[in-house]
Amino acid sequence: MRRQEIAAEFRAIQDSICRQLEALDGTARFGNDPWTRPEGGGGLSRPIADGALIEKGGVNFSEVFGPLSSAAAKSLKIEAHTFYATGVSVVLHARNPWVPTIHMNIRYFEAGDAVNAQQPSLLRENASSGEATNNQRWFGGGIDLTPAYVDQHAAALFHSRLKETCDRWDPRYYPEYKRSADDYFFLPHRNETRGIGGIFFDRLAPSAEHPFDDLFAFTRSIGHLFAGLYAEVAGPVRSKAFTQREKDWQLLRRGRYVEFNLVHDRGTRFGLETGGRTESILMSLPPEASWRYDHHPEDGSPEEQTLAWLRKGVDWSGL
Amino acid sequence: MRRQEIAAEFRAIQDSICRQLEALDGTARFGNDPWTRPEGGGGLSRPIADGALIEKGGVNFSEVFGPLSSAAAKSLKIEAHTFYATGVSVVLHARNPWVPTIHMNIRYFEAGDAVNAQQPSLLRENASSGEATNNQRWFGGGIDLTPAYVDQHAAALFHSRLKETCDRWDPRYYPEYKRSADDYFFLPHRNETRGIGGIFFDRLAPSAEHPFDDLFAFTRSIGHLFAGLYAEVAGPVRSKAFTQREKDWQLLRRGRYVEFNLVHDRGTRFGLETGGRTESILMSLPPEASWRYDHHPEDGSPEEQTLAWLRKGVDWSGL
Numbered sequence: 001m002r003r004q005e006i007a008a009e010f011r012a013i014q015d016s017i018c019r020q021l022e023a024l025d026g027t028a029r030f031g032n033d034p035w036t037r038p039e040g041g042g043g044l045s046r047p048i049a050d051g052a053l054i055e056k057g058g059v060n061f062s063e064v065f066g067p068l069s070s071a072a073a074k075s076l077k078i079e080a081h082t083f084y085a086t087g088v089s090v091v092l093h094a095r096n097p098w099v100p101t102i103h104m105n106i107r108y109f110e111a112g113d114a115v116n117a118q119q120p121s122l123l124r125e126n127a128s129s130g131e132a133t134n135n136q137r138w139f140g141g142g143i144d145l146t147p148a149y150v151d152q153h154a155a156a157l158f159h160s161r162l163k164e165t166c167d168r169w170d171p172r173y174y175p176e177y178k179r180s181a182d183d184y185f186f187l188p189h190r191n192e193t194r195g196i197g198g199i200f201f202d203r204l205a206p207s208a209e210h211p212f213d214d215l216f217a218f219t220r221s222i223g224h225l226f227a228g229l230y231a232e233v234a235g236p237v238r239s240k241a242f243t244q245r246e247k248d249w250q251l252l253r254r255g256r257y258v259e260f261n262l263v264h265d266r267g268t269r270f271g272l273e274t275g276g277r278t279e280s281i282l283m284s285l286p287p288e289a290s291w292r293y294d295h296h297p298e299d300g301s302p303e304e305q306t307l308a309w310l311r312k313g314v315d316w317s318g319l
Numbered sequence: 320m321r322r323q324e325i326a327a328e329f330r331a332i333q334d335s336i337c338r339q340l341e342a343l344d345g346t347a348r349f350g351n352d353p354w355t356r357p358e359g360g361g362g363l364s365r366p367i368a369d370g371a372l373i374e375k376g377g378v379n380f381s382e383v384f385g386p387l388s389s390a391a392a393k394s395l396k397i398e399a400h401t402f403y404a405t406g407v408s409v410v411l412h413a414r415n416p417w418v419p420t421i422h423m424n425i426r427y428f429e430a431g432d433a434v435n436a437q438q439p440s441l442l443r444e445n446a447s448s449g450e451a452t453n454n455q456r457w458f459g460g461g462i463d464l465t466p467a468y469v470d471q472h473a474a475a476l477f478h479s480r481l482k483e484t485c486d487r488w489d490p491r492y493y494p495e496y497k498r499s500a501d502d503y504f505f506l507p508h509r510n511e512t513r514g515i516g517g518i519f520f521d522r523l524a525p526s527a528e529h530p531f532d533d534l535f536a537f538t539r540s541i542g543h544l545f546a547g548l549y550a551e552v553a554g555p556v557r558s559k560a561f562t563q564r565e566k567d568w569q570l571l572r573r574g575r576y577v578e579f580n581l582v583h584d585r586g587t588r589f590g591l592e593t594g595g596r597t598e599s600i601l602m603s604l605p606p607e608a609s610w611r612y613d614h615h616p617e618d619g620s621p622e623e624q625t626l627a628w629l630r631k632g633v634d635w636s637g638l
Contacts, residue, residue, distance in 0.1 A: 031612075033613065045612075047612035047613070049611070049612065056610070056611075056612070058612065188591075189591045189597045189600075190597060251607070255604070258577060258581070258608075259581060259601075262577070262578060262581035262582050263581050263582075263588075263591060269582075272507075272508045272582060278508045278509060279612060279613045281508075282578075282610065283612055285574070285610040286610065287609055287610060287611070288570070288607060288608070288609045288610075289577075289607070289608055289609075290606055290607045290608075291375070291601065291604040291605065291606060291607075292368070292375075292606070293350075293364075293366035293368065293375070293377065293598060293602055294352065294366070294598045
């Protein structure tokens, strides 16, 4: 399996997602914004805005490579001097406050020119032949959902779909990656999860049990699951009536989304710090967000009930 | 000069600013939200919202002390095991897009139980007597302005006022602290300054030329300058008519304000990472902000002219 084949599959997934989302939205069309990276590689950002369903969002593809700074290597906790990374990343903010914000990402990473004190010559040979060793190439990805109003049944359906897909590959995947999503999509300064989580996996490296091709197939299956899953989530509520009250609450919850992405999200921070393409990185931000000092929803209100759900460890698929 | 006297003066400055701002706004009143910090100290957050002039803002006082973690000491680049810090911090977001967002901060910091390899016993003695050595206590502060639309004359007036105040203490202060503000209030990922800057000083420690009392008086003078300066800035434009176009641009510029505060601002990041009081720290965020993918104002528009001003090194007071 060569890098180029992975990138080609990822690009096809981007294409497929955009086509499905355009059909789902009904009015908005994705833009095409190709970019190149001076140090190597580039990407295709596909923004969307002002749709019937989607107020703002994007489906990004990137394939970047080149020298890895020692600071970046340290932050990744690897020893390498070059890298290759490709991925697809989606965030969709819907207009209707009953429709959750959704995020999907799949990615592949390879470190090159690996330096290992124990077998330096062998590893250098591998690296120069273009093949990284197992622990220096991995997949990552996930899908997670951030509703302004938590609907238990919708949450159960969402998590069940993720579980079904994971279970086809390994029954240990869903529980493990569900827990990772709970841990990752968490705002310590608010003591809240970002939403109802989903799955999040990182550094999934080939093993005897799960060889490289299996991992790639699993990662692709997450990409292919996405658009249909969003249709299932958004479909039943996209035309549900709402008032200013629900819109106001959606904007406050989007404020939390901004806080998570700018303060905590590793990809966003790493990207901004290492001179990534700002517009592509910040495509995840909502069209509008708001903040109020020390806002607390009324006791017993739907808003307060949602806050009560925003904690780690809820067994959504088993509710 | 004892810590308690500094804190008392800072508290009086908070009071005075709130009274003046209430008079200026005409309708809104500051809330009173006292809080305590389990490890030592506390503060008084005074939020304001929905005024005739001020849409959202706050004037915070805090006085916190206790053990300094080694991580925090490292991040401050000092060697100490305890600390004392007191300060006043203001951010005001006006409703009218012609009125700039303004920020003011004054602070005093003292490290205790200093460890110095060269003179450990002497320094420990000083620390245990409650007096920190010169390089372990300092003042900081500043005022900076973030207009959605840059008005050269208003910018010149603003910087001239800062220069006048600085010049009363040392003619080298304004040029140095103006440069520090340009460097500090900068978004590398946007290659933009946050606004038209102002002054920013940090770690201003007593010297033979500027003994402790002088530095304290200089810092107080910045606090006392603030409310009148904001009245001068806001007064001429607070009732100026605007359309949706100016409001939309204000929201986009507020998006940049959010980016700066959550991604770059040292106080915000340090506060959130060390378990500071979230609502007080994030009081600086705007009531509403917006983002659009790769937005560029039209050639020759007032919005584009503003962007052209958002760079370091503009000699505003000399324009």
